[in-house]
Amino acid sequence: MTRHLLHLAFLLLLSGPVFTGAAAQTAVRLSERSITIRGEQYLIHKVRKGETLYAIAKAYAVSQEEIMKANSLTRDVLRARQTLLIPKRAQKRHAAGQTHAGDAENRPQERPEPQIEPITPSVPPRNVPRQDAYPENRYDPFRRPAERIFYPLPDTLETVAAEEPAFGDGRLKEIDKHEPLDIAVLLPMQPGMKTNDRFSEYYKGILLGLEALKTEGVSADVRFLNSGASAETVRERIASGQLDGADLVVGPVYAEAFGPIAEFAAQKGVPVVSPLGAVGAENNPYVFEAPPAEDRTYQRIFDLFGGKPGSRSAEANLVLIDHVEHPDTAVLARIETQLGDKVSTISFTGVRTQSQAMDIRLNAVLDKDRDNIVYVPVNRVDALEGVLSHLSSINMNGKYRITVVGTPRWEWLSNINLDLFYKLDVHYPASYHADRSDPAVAEFYRQYIDAFGELPSPYAFRGYDVIRYFGGALSHFGSDMPDRIANRGYDPQLLQVGYDFRRPEEGSGKYRNIAWPIVHYKPDYTIEVIR
Incomplete structure (x- = not known):
């Protein structure tokens, strides 16, 4: 008897999850559209x-x-x-899960339901080399030699000691405004490295920026130091006294080499600028990160085009393109997480035999009576042109109002048909953008070619802007510079989109640039920058 009861209990235990799963099945909501x-x-x-x-x-x-x-x-x-x-x-x-008289008798044997596979964004693991999605000849502003490409998450950007050093209150040393500024530039010039060219271009931009400061009555002496790519080399430069007396330090570039200079800056009351990337040093008020903060990339985009109540997109139809062959999975996941059920996701393939099917699918998801905000997280030129061409072709007669939202990497795409950008009202967040129709930009091109016999790269623009901004601010405001430039208190005319330095809400720690302006290709074939 006991054996029989145990056997029965075991059978009930096995059957329990089956009934639970059946009860939890999601009911399908039937569409009338x-x-x-x-x-x-x-x-x-x-x-x-x-x-x-x-x-x-x-x-x-x-x-x-x-x-x-x-x-x-x-x-x-x-x-x-x-x-x-x-x-x-x-x-x-x-209706899903609903039964009718006679169904149980006449219904064929049902097969088990397939399980939905979990979809995980392909975010690279911490401190593990990530394969470069770009061909060798493509420009990538953050790319480093293959043996040194690392993409650590924010909490692993620097080696953390057992006790983090105290960085002080952020008060800068006094600046003698009657003397030239003393500026130290640390860049990693290493024998045989391909990165030497881009850092050389950055330094050339700095030199032209110093010339521009002279026209404003600001004089400065600059010393170049090879930082290498390690903290040890930077420590050697500091120990040798090569940075003594500096009023401003620009560099090093790499996070793993930045720690010693951040400590030096705090000890001496000197501002230090990270020129090209995030470097940790979260609690150090002497650190200024020039590149825009990655976590703020889409904040302005979502404010304008995320369907927020009261915004221009509050009643818009939000569509997300999931490219089968060439998606930017990290951005795709970010958009899905932020917009949730407000956005409709459709799969798109560039396979030619599916071209007609893609037109059908796009027509199905677009709305003739509302604005259509179409997010396209695709960065490969041929794949992107495929999506945009389909959107343009199905809208030849203007039956849809379409705005396409892209990614920051669109700024660096070459050989792209920009006519599609104008026709589809393209917007994308830009880390850097220079308007070539701007007289100041045209003059920079002329000066750079005259001085160096070559066209300036984006690195030259960044070097120019960094020295114009911080050299000018330090000369004008002296030790009050941090407070005066915070929250766009200082906004000089630069070649690119400018800076907006902010500290954490609690008012401590490093200064991060949160400026992610939006580049807008307007249907009247003009470009505007929304700041």
Whole structure:
């Protein structure tokens, strides 16, 4: 008897999860929104979390194969917020999980539902080399030699000692405004390294920036020091006295070499500028990070185009393109997380045989009666042009109001058909942007070519702007510089989009540049920068 009861209890234990899972199955919400494509009617269904192809097909009383064919699916795995075309049937549809008289007797044996695969953004692991998605001949402003490419997360940007040193209150040493500024520049010039050219260009930009400061009555002496790529080399430079007396330090470039100079800056009351990347030193008020903070990249974009109540996109139709072959998975995940159920995600493939299907899919998700904000997290030129060309072709007669939102890397794309940018009202956040129609930019080109016999690279622009900004601010404000430049208190005319230095809300720690202006390609074939 006891054995029989134990056996029964064991069977009940096994069956428990089965009933629990069945009860937790997500009910499919049937859509009433329809579209007619080449004489065929379809319902437009937005996949909710937990819905499967099997459940959706059952709810709409169509076969899984019909749905897969209509949407060019190659497997029965769906993503939340994915948009599907459902062939419309005249017969009555059943609500998911709902039974009718006689169904149990006449229904064929059901096969188990396929499981939705978890989708994880391809964010590189901490401190592990990441493969470069760009070809060798493509420009990447943050690229380093293959043996030194690392992308650590913010909490691993520097080696943390057992006890972090006290960095003081951020008060700068007094500056004698009647004497030339003493500026030290530390850049990693290493024999045989490809990066030497770009750092040389950065330094050339600094030299032209110093010449520009002279026209404003600001004189400065600059000393160049080779920082190498290690903290040890920087410590040697400090110990030898080569930085003594400096009023401003620019560099080093790499996070692993920045720690010693950050401590030196705090001890001497000297501002130190990180020229090209985030460097840690979170609690050091003498550190100024010139490149814009990565965590603020899309804040302005989401404010304008994220469907916020009261914004220009409050009633807009938000669409996210998930490119099958060439997605920017990190940006894709970021947009999905931020916008949630407000955005409809559609899969897009560049396979030529699927071209007609892509037009059908885009027509299904766009809305003729509302503004359409289309996020396109794609950075490869041919893949991007494929998406934009489809959007342009289906809107030849202007039936849709489309605004395309891109990524910061669009600023660096070459051989792209910019005509598509203008036609599709493209917006993207820009870390750096120089307007070549600006007389100041044209004059910089002329001076650079005259001085060095070559065209300036983006690195030259950055070197020029950094020295113009900090040299001018230090000369004008002296030891009060940090307080005077914070929150855009100092906004001189620069070649690129400028800086907006902020500290954490509690008012301590380093200064980060949060300026991510938006570059807008307007349909009237002009470009504006939204700051």
